[in-house]
Amino acid sequence: MNVFAGGTDRQLAWEELQRRVESCSACGLCSTRKKAVFGQGNRSSPLVFVGEGPGADEDEQGIAFVGRAGKLLTRILQAVAIEREDVFITNVVKCRPPENRTPQTEEMMACNHFLEAQLALLRPKIVVCLGNTPAKWLIKTSEGISSLRGRWFPWRGIELFPMFHPSYLLRNESKKIGSPKDLTWHDINALRKRFDELTKGGPSS
Numbered sequence: 001m002n003v004f005a006g007g008t009d010r011q012l013a014w015e016e017l018q019r020r021v022e023s024c025s026a027c028g029l030c031s032t033r034k035k036a037v038f039g040q041g042n043r044s045s046p047l048v049f050v051g052e053g054p055g056a057d058e059d060e061q062g063i064a065f066v067g068r069a070g071k072l073l074t075r076i077l078q079a080v081a082i083e084r085e086d087v088f089i090t091n092v093v094k095c096r097p098p099e100n101r102t103p104q105t106e107e108m109m110a111c112n113h114f115l116e117a118q119l120a121l122l123r124p125k126i127v128v129c130l131g132n133t134p135a136k137w138l139i140k141t142s143e144g145i146s147s148l149r150g151r152w153f154p155w156r157g158i159e160l161f162p163m164f165h166p167s168y169l170l171r172n173e174s175k176k177i178g179s180p181k182d183l184t185w186h187d188i189n190a191l192r193k194r195f196d197e198l199t200k201g202g203p204s205s
C-alpha cells in the first residue's frame, strides 16, 4: 500500500501500518513484548513527539508514554497550554527492549520504516526528539542530548527539536539554573513559541 496516498487511502494506509506494527516480528523484541506500541494522539497535529521505546507500563497497555515519564510529559506540555490529545506521540522502536535497555542499532533499523511511514502520513511541522536515542537516530549525529537539546535541525521539510527525555528529568530533581529541569523549561517555551509561529503565521525566528 502506498503510504503517501491522500484522503481515504491515507486512512487505509494508516490502519494497515498499525496492523503491521502490531503483528511485526522483524526483530528480536517481538519475542519479549506483551503489546507493540504504535503510538497515539491527534493525527492532524503539527507536533509529533518521538521517544526511545515503550517501557513496562506502555508494554502492558499498548499505549505510548503512560507511565511516570508519560505523566511528567503531560505536565510539561500543559505548562505551555498544550494538551496531550493535541499532539501525536510514538517511539523509535515499537516494542519494549528488555529491562528498558537502549534499543540496539539493528532493532532501530528493523523498525525505522514504521516511524518513517508514520511521519510521512502525519506530515508534522515539528518533531520533538525525546532523549538521546531518537535525537541521535534521526539527526544522524554522535553528539549527545546535552548538546543537541534546545536546537533546531531541518529534516525533510520538518523541524527536529531535541529535548531531554522525561525519565531523565525524573532522575534529576534539581530545578537550579542550568539543571535539566531548568533547561527543559526553556526548551518547552521555545517549542511553544515556534509552534505558534508555524501554526498562527507569527514572525519566524
Ligand code: SF4
Pocket: 021, 024, 025, 026, 027, 028, 029, 030, 036, 093, 094, 095, 107, 110, 111
Ligand atoms: S521493535 Fe519494531 S521491528 Fe522490532 S518487532 Fe517490534 S515493531 Fe517489529
